[in-house]
Each structure stands twice: as structure tokens, then as C-alpha cells.
Amino acid sequence: MTKKKTDNKTSEEKFISAGKVVTAIKSETFHFTVGLFCVIFGVYMLLAFSSFFFTGGNDQSILSHPNPGELLETGNRIQNYAGARGAQLSQFLINDCFGISAYLIIVFLIVTGMKLMKAYDFKLRKWFAGCSLLMIWLSIALGFMFEGTFQDSFLYPGGLHGYNISLWICSQIGASGLLLGLLITAILLGVFFSKSTIQMVRKLFHPSLPKRKKKMTDERTESVQSEASQAIKKERENKEESHTIQEETLPTTDDDKNKYTEPKNGNYTDSKPNEIELTVDEQPANHSHTEDNEEEENLMLMQMEQEDLQPNQQLEEPSFEIDDNHNEEDEEYHGEISQPYNPRLDLEHYQFPTLDLLNSYGDHEPTIDMEEQNANKDRIIKVLRSFGIEISSIKASVGPTITLYEITPAEGVRISKIRNLEDDIALSLSALGIRIIAPIPGKGTIGIEVPNANPRIVPMSSILASKKFQETTFDLPVALGKTITNEVFMVDLAKAPHMLVAGATGQGKSVGLNAIVTSLLYKKHPSELKFVIIDPKKVEFAIYAPIEKHFLAKLPDGEDAIITDVTKVVQTLNSLCVEMDTRYDLLRKAGCRNIKEYNAKFINRQLNPEKGHRFMPYIVIIIDEFGDLIMTAGKEVELPICRIAQLARAVGIHAIIATQRPTTNIITGTIKANFPARVAFRVASMMDSRTILDRPGAQQLIGKGDMLYLQGNDPVRVQCAFVDTPEVEKIANYISRQQGYPTAFMLPEYIDENAESSTVGDVDMNRLDPLFEEAARLIIYHQQGSTSLIQRKFSIGYNRAGRIMDQLERAGIVGPANGSKARDVLCIDENDLEMRMNNLKN
């Protein structure tokens, strides 16, 4: 028996260590190192080959008859710049094998290296086939052409391979046969590299053919396009349907959640509940569960990496519709109009963070300590019995930090009796963190949650690698952790739509916020999501500063993208309100109800960017220490927050506010009414718990990421995923090392109406946009005050162009907005502008 166990263990260990090796081989560092080696070796071969042309003659005599051990000596007479080995390599690959075409080996080596280093995305199989075929063809062709010079020179242009093969073919089908063969294979090679070769050959035979063919092809393309667009339409409808179904099945009440967690309904085998029936004397089968998880996580790692290699795969959507109301300026779109707009195009090589940036925190898989479980069971039975409550069965679900004992009372025992004894039972079980749920919603059973003796960390990596996270269709997927039944717990922030996070200091709030940001960073491209981070404590969120040009939004004159100053907070929140209003305006003009519909229309080029339309990224506002802000700025902060919380959902602006002071003067009624999703970490008192969740419970949590998530009726107990600051730093650095936008996402300028009025000429020269003067010249040159003109000519976003136009208005260069028409230009020429600029400067 023991031997069998040991055998099992060793095979399990072997399996795990094999998995680790596989993961290491798949790791990015490994790929990068091998890639770099390939490139460097390619350069070395290039040096050797090139030097071979000048030094090959001399080296050949030494290489063919070296004195014993000569090549190993430091003072050998080899002249090749790449030394004796370089000379040998060149002699072998060029003269003995493929001739000059051996250079293609170097090409393939460098291409492979670039691909492994993820510098370029080449299709290796095609490159391999192309390089090999071309090398063989060239070698034979050169061998045939230079057959006569073979004996007279040290260099065999086609190599021995080319010489011998061409000689053999000639002996079989003659020189003319070989020539024809080379011609045919050249054409086939041409077709392999580019399909247009077929057209060229056809043209050779029949010069008038191409036009007819083109017409036919056009017709076919048209029908294929219409078929494709119909298919896409259909797919979209299907997607919408499945989305609605998903929405319906998304757990909102515990009742729903129970349905959701039923293994027969759940597709997610990695989140199989870890339940044991304690009345039946059975051993837990967690061993295979662990293996399943391991295997699936490895699979997920592989999938993630494959996705990483093709980051823009899902963007290849072909259909578009043309808007009827294009104006004359639309001519500029002809180049790209056949393609849907691709919001990721600016940063098309962006690579999503990889899972190896996160720690795995050792053995985090749930294991069951039967001794502990039986002791708890006995204690529960004893305590309940002492209150005169008999039970018929107990079922335990072992979570990462908590075990839920689901008790079915014996016949005749009333649940209300247990509910009345709740406090006494808790006192008798007297462990910190006991929570009684009587009854478990939708069931006739009672739940007792008891902390595990050995709580396990839920690493963020395990959550992000889970199938549930990987396959999510949520717009803003936030992976919070694992439930008591070991399911990955995720919410869609786009539906939440605003979240309140509270908990006493040191209970896991910051880790929770980092988990939220991290899960979004792993799923969203910089073009699709921007964060506004407000951090009055000044230290917690500084780690996100490096991703400013990828993921952060800030005020036009804001120096730091992480906002720490209270006056800036007020300005930023008001600016977000302006952004929200602008977005609503755009949605109204586009006839869309929400950001999703709007962006879909924009991608299909149904909205004209020249009319101010633009792709809208989601904006997630994170406010840490909300209590401090309310204390210092009060209504000034609360009002814009409430406006955003009431209205911003449809336009893709979502707020997450966190506080360690869950008191009613901070979490006011209005805030509570507008933040339906609440996360409570451990709090000091029942009062605090009531303030956050409208019910007790959070005071009984055990800390360290143990939390209650409430959205709707009943809170769910979740162990928050753990992501440490160094891990977040690694992710931020990984992102920041990649190409970003020129600046952070610029929020609209907010002009405080209570501050000095902004009359004409009232422009702060220190805060002018750097493009102000150039934009002014452009407007004067065209005598057309059009924001889209500025936007187009300087390739800047609508927000910034709009801001420049406001500044131009205040400087008296253009008149006020004129509906959808261009503004009047009040400056006649450059001299006039010069005068105005001088006036402004003085």
C-alpha cells in the first residue's frame, strides 16, 4: 500500500516536474534567448560566408590538407574573418553543398531568431519551405550555368550538390530538358511566393486576358464580400444571443449561483467544487482533481502563448457598410475603406502580458485534511446537539481559506430555531471567521463557514490561467478570486457597473484593487481601455506610472498620470463628466444606445470621424482612499462621482472607489445607491459591515483577502486572488517596454465656470497646446475653422483637436462654434496672427 503510494507520488512528482520543464521551454525568456542566439549565429555565418569569397582560395589549400592539429592551433594560417570554424563552415555549406544559395540558410536563421524574439511575426513554415526550395533550385541552376568553371576556381557557385545534380539530370534528359525543368520550377516557385505570378504568366500568353479576369474576380469578390458580411451579421446575432443567455445565467442571487455552480451546468472543469460528504465514509478524490487542474493550466499556458504570438488574430473582421452622408472630404478614406477600422492598428505589435510574469506561490491546489474536517464535523454536531438540534447530514465544501459545512437538519427541526441560536452557535464554535447562513438561499439547509487551519493563497496566476478567465466574453472581465467551492469568481465591470471596495486597513484592499487592474490588463488592448487612477496616499498606485502612455488617462496639463493632488482630483472628475457628456452627444448623433453599439458602428466605418466620431476606449476610474477625499473636498468630489455613477455606464465609464473608513458620512446614501457592486474586506464592527453591505457579516471575515461580494440579494464569500507589488511592477514594465502612444489618453479640458470667465483673449500662454501656433496657421491658410481639419493634419485625437479649437477661440483667432458648420476664421493672414500672438505673449 505504502509502496503504491510512493509510486504514485513519484509519478505525480515526475508529472509535475515534466510540466515545469514544458512551461520553462515555452517561457518567453527561453524563446528570446534561443532567438537571439539564432540571430547572432546568422550574423557570424554572414561574416564567414562573405569573407570566404576573398579568402576561400587560400584557406581551401589549408583546409583540404591541414597539418595534424593545425586547425586547432592559435597560430593557424586561416585567413577567414570568422576563423577556422567559419572557414570550414563556409567551405562545407558553399562549396560542398549548395553554393552561393547557402546564404538562404542565414536568411532563415535570422527570420527564425526574429520570430522567437517576437520582434517580427513571420510564418516560419512558409519561410522554411520557401528558403529550402529556392536554395535547391538556385544551387542546381548555378551548378548548370557554371559547370565549365568548376575545375578552374576555388569557388563552386552552385556547390557540389548543384554540380552533381545538374550533371545527372543532363545525362538523363539533356541540357535542354534541364533548362525547361528549371523554367517550370521557377514559375512554380514564383506561384508559391506570390499568386500574382499566375496572372503574369497568363498575361504572357494572352495580353488581353487580365481585364476580363479582373472583372470576373471583382464580381466574385463582391459576392464573397456580401456572403462574408452576411455570415458576420449572422455570427454577430448569434453572439448577441449567447451573450443575452449568458447575462441571464450570470449569477445574481445565490439561488442562481447555486444553479451556476452545479457541475452538470458548469463548463469549467477547472473550478470543480471540492466537496465531501461527511456522513459517508469516503476518501476525498482531490488527487485527480489536482492533476486535472495542473494539466488544464498547462493547456491554458499554451493557449495564452499561442494567443500572444498572434495578438491581432481576432481582429481580422472583413465586413463594412458605407455611410450615405459622406461629404467631399471623404475622398481621403478611399485607401482604407474596404477594411473595417482596426482600433488596435496604432499599437498592432502590442503583446499582452504573459503569465510567467506572475508568481505561482507554490502548492496552491486545494487539499483536504480529513482529520481537521472530522474534528470540525464532530464539534458542529456536538454544539448543535447541545442546543437540541439534531442533524441528518453534513456536507463540506473545502475552499482555499474557508470550509462551508452544509447541514441538513433532522426532520422536525425548524430552521428559524437555528437562526435564533445563530450567535450562541457561533460563540460555541468560537473560531474567528465563523459565519452562519441560515438557510442557504434556495435550499432547506444551513451553512456554517469555518476557517481552514491551513489557509491557501489563491495566486492571481492560477485565476488568469483558468479556462473561465481565458474564455470569458465579458467586456471588462474582473477576476476577483475563488469562491468557497473553488470556483473562479469573475464579474463584468461593464455590467457591475460601479464598485465600492471597503475594509479596515491591512485586510487586502490594495491587493484586491491590484487584482482588478491586473485582470483588466491581461485582457484589454491599450486602445480599448484607459484608467484614471486617483491615489491620495501617493504610494499605492505609483507602480502603474510606467504604463502611462499605454493605459492611463490624464488632464491635458496634468504632469503625472497618477493623480494625488486634491484640486487635480476635482478637475479630473469634472473633466470626466465633460467626457461623459461628449460621449453621450456622439452616441445620440450615431443613434446608438451604448458604447458597444457605437464602437461596433465605428469599426464598420458607419460613423464619420470627420464629424467628431472616434473609437471610444472604456475608462475605469479607480479612487483609493475615497474617505480622505470626501474629508478634504466633500461635495466637490461627491457631486461629479455621483453624476458619473448615475450616468456613465452606457458610455463606458466605470468607477471603483475604495475606502478604509466605511462610515455613513463617507459612504453616503447617494453613493450607495449608485454603486451596486460592493466588496467588503474585513471590517472592525457590525455597523461598518451594515454600512457597506446593508447587513452584518464583514466583521466576521478572517482578513488577508477574505471578502464578501454583494451584487443583488446575497453576498458571496470569495478569497481574493493575491498579486504582490513586485508582480504588478513586472507587468507594468513588460507593458512599458513596448511601443506606446505618444502621450497618455488626454481627457477634455475642464473650465470651471465659477473661476474667472473665459472671454476672448483670455488665454493662459503657459497652458497652450504645443500645436497651438501651427494649428492657427493651418486654420488661417485654409480659412476654415474645422476641428476635424486639425485632427487630420496633425494626426491627433478629437479631444485634443477640440481643445486646440477652444484655445483658438479664446485667443480670438476663430469665432464660436457654429453648429455642424466650420467656425469663422477671424484672422485674415499670418501678419494678423503674428500681431495677435505678440499681444498674447505680452
Ligand SMILES: Nc1ncnc2c1ncn2[C@@H]1O[C@H](COP(=O)(O)OP(=O)(O)OP(=O)(O)O)[C@@H](O)[C@H]1O
Ligand atoms: N488575497 C490575499 N491573499 C493572501 N494574503 C493577502 C491577500 N490580500 C492581502 N493579503 C495580505 O495582507 C497584507 C495587507 O494587504 P493590503 O496591503 O492589500 O491591505 P490594505 O487593506 O490595502 O491595507 P491599507 O488600507 O493599509 O493599504 C498583504 O501584505 C498580504 O500579506
